[in-house]
Amino acid sequence: MTDPVWDVVVVGAGPAGCSAAASIGRCDPSARVLVVDRADFPRDKACGDGIASEAADLLAELGFDVGSVFAGAPPVCRLALRSPAGIEVNRQMRQPVHVVPREILDERLVADIRRRGIEVRRHEVRTVAVDGRGPVVLDGSLRARFVIGADGAESVVRRALGVPAAAKGRVALAIRGYAPELADQDGAQVIVMTQRHWPAYAWSFPLGDGRANIGYGELIGPGPLRRTDMLTRMAALLPGLDSHPDRLRAHRLPLSSGRPAIRAGQVLLVGDAQSLINPFTGEGIFYAVASGALAGQAAAEALRSGLDAGTAYRRLTRERLGRHFLHTSALARLGRWPGLIDAGMRAARADQRVFDDLVHFGLADGKLTGQIIRNLRFS
Ligand SMILES: Cc1cc2nc3c(=O)[nH]c(=O)nc-3n(C[C@H](O)[C@H](O)[C@H](O)COP(=O)(O)OP(=O)(O)OC[C@H]3O[C@@H](n4cnc5c(N)ncnc54)[C@H](O)[C@@H]3O)c2cc1C
Known part of the structure; x- marks a missing residue:
C-alpha cells in the first residue's frame, strides 16, 4: 500500500528532527507528520554530550519531559576553562549543564515524540525531488507537502537542494571517546584551548559516574588533519588522560559562520544540515532544538495559511536568532x-x-x- 501525502516529513530523528516534529505537533495537532531516520534507536552519535540549560528550556517548551530525558545525569555546575595563552578560569555557571550520552538522549527524544502519536520509521532517504507545483517526493514514493531536512552534517536533503557543503575554514573536525574523569577534574566541565593549532580545544565532560566524555576538535584548514594527530593533541592538552579511551569516533562540525541563506520553498534545513554549530564552542544541540522548533512552527503556519514555508522559517529565524548570529559571525572573524x-x-x-x-x-x-x-x- 502506498503512503498518503504527508503534511510534513522530517528526515532525521536527532535533536533537530525530534524538535521539529514536536513543534509541528504543538502548533497544529491535526498535521500528519512522519519522521524517518536511517538508524534504529538507540544509536551512537559522535558528540561531547553536553547539553546547555537553554536547550533544556526549549525542549521543555516543546513538551518534552526534561526530567526523564536527563534522568541519571547529575547537573554539572562548574566550568573550568584554559585559554590559548594559558589563562585559567574556574567558576560556577549560572545554570547547570547536563551530560547525557547521545545514545541515551536521542532514544529518549524519539520515545517522547512516539508517545505523542508521531510515527518514526526507519528509512534512509537517498533522493529528494521538488518541482514546486506538487508534493516533495522522497525516494520516488514518499510524498510530503513540506520536508524538514534534519539529517545532520552530511545532509542528503541539503545536497538535493543544491546547497553546497560547508567550505574549509567553516567546518571543524572533532573526535570523542569515553575515559575516566581527569585526576583533578572534580565534577567540572573542562575545556582546554591551544594556541598551536588555534582554533582548537580539548574537553572532558563528566558523566557523573566517574567517567567522562573526552575529545578534541580543530578547525579544518588547508592541510590534512589525521586521526593520530588529533589523538596526540588531545593527550597533550589533557594530561593524565587514560591512554585507551573507549568508542573513539570523529565527525565533522559545520559551523554557523558558514551557514547557507535560508531559501524560500517547501524544504527547510535545520540543525547541522543548516550548518548551525557555534564556531567557538562546537555547541550544536541548542541550535538544533531552536531551529527545529522554528521550522516546525513555519511548516505549521504554511499548512494553515498556504503561504511559503521557507519564507516563514527565514523570518522566524531572523527574529529569534538574527542578532546572535551577527555577533557570532563577527567574533568568528576576530577570534581567529x-x-x-x-x-x-x-x-x-x-x-x-x-x-x-x-x-x-x-x-x-x-x-x-x-x-x-x-x-x-x-x-
Ligand atoms: C565530536 C563532537 C562533539 C560535539 N559536542 C557537542 C556538545 O558537547 N554539545 C553540543 O551542544 N553539541 C555538540 N556537538 C554538535 C552536535 O553533536 C550537533 O550539533 C547535533 O548532533 C546536531 O543535531 P542534528 O539533529 O542536527 O543532527 P544529528 O544529531 O547528526 O542527527 C541527524 C540524524 O539524521 C539521520 N540521517 C542522516 N542521514 C539520513 C538519511 N539520508 N536518511 C534518514 N536519516 C538520516 C541520522 O541517523 C541522525 O539520527 C558535537 C559534535 C561533534 C562531532
Whole structure:
C-alpha cells in the first residue's frame, strides 16, 4: 500500500528532527507528520554530550519531559576553562549543564515524540525531488507537502537542494571517546584551548559516574588533519588522560559562520544540515532544538495559511536568532586571533557577570554584551 501525502516529513530523528516534529505537533495537532531516520534507536552519535540549560528550556517548551530525558545525569555546575595563552578560569555557571550520552538522549527524544502519536520509521532517504507545483517526493514514493531536512552534517536533503557543503575554514573536525574523569577534574566541565593549532580545544565532560566524555576538535584548514594527530593533541592538552579511551569516533562540525541563506520553498534545513554549530564552542544541540522548533512552527503556519514555508522559517529565524548570529559571525572573524579569546578569559576570571555572559554566548543565543566588551583585558 502506498503512503498518503504527508503534511510534513522530517528526515532525521536527532535533536533537530525530534524538535521539529514536536513543534509541528504543538502548533497544529491535526498535521500528519512522519519522521524517518536511517538508524534504529538507540544509536551512537559522535558528540561531547553536553547539553546547555537553554536547550533544556526549549525542549521543555516543546513538551518534552526534561526530567526523564536527563534522568541519571547529575547537573554539572562548574566550568573550568584554559585559554590559548594559558589563562585559567574556574567558576560556577549560572545554570547547570547536563551530560547525557547521545545514545541515551536521542532514544529518549524519539520515545517522547512516539508517545505523542508521531510515527518514526526507519528509512534512509537517498533522493529528494521538488518541482514546486506538487508534493516533495522522497525516494520516488514518499510524498510530503513540506520536508524538514534534519539529517545532520552530511545532509542528503541539503545536497538535493543544491546547497553546497560547508567550505574549509567553516567546518571543524572533532573526535570523542569515553575515559575516566581527569585526576583533578572534580565534577567540572573542562575545556582546554591551544594556541598551536588555534582554533582548537580539548574537553572532558563528566558523566557523573566517574567517567567522562573526552575529545578534541580543530578547525579544518588547508592541510590534512589525521586521526593520530588529533589523538596526540588531545593527550597533550589533557594530561593524565587514560591512554585507551573507549568508542573513539570523529565527525565533522559545520559551523554557523558558514551557514547557507535560508531559501524560500517547501524544504527547510535545520540543525547541522543548516550548518548551525557555534564556531567557538562546537555547541550544536541548542541550535538544533531552536531551529527545529522554528521550522516546525513555519511548516505549521504554511499548512494553515498556504503561504511559503521557507519564507516563514527565514523570518522566524531572523527574529529569534538574527542578532546572535551577527555577533557570532563577527567574533568568528576576530577570534581567529587567539589574543581576543585570552582577553575575554581574563575578563571572565575577574568578573562573574562577564563569565555568565560568555557562557550564554557560547552555549545558546547570547550576545556580545557591553559587559563583555568593556571588560576585555588585553594584558
Ligand atoms: C565530536 C563532537 C562533539 C560535539 N559536542 C557537542 C556538545 O558537547 N554539545 C553540543 O551542544 N553539541 C555538540 N556537538 C554538535 C552536535 O553533536 C550537533 O550539533 C547535533 O548532533 C546536531 O543535531 P542534528 O539533529 O542536527 O543532527 P544529528 O544529531 O547528526 O542527527 C541527524 C540524524 O539524521 C539521520 N540521517 C542522516 N542521514 C539520513 C538519511 N539520508 N536518511 C534518514 N536519516 C538520516 C541520522 O541517523 C541522525 O539520527 C558535537 C559534535 C561533534 C562531532
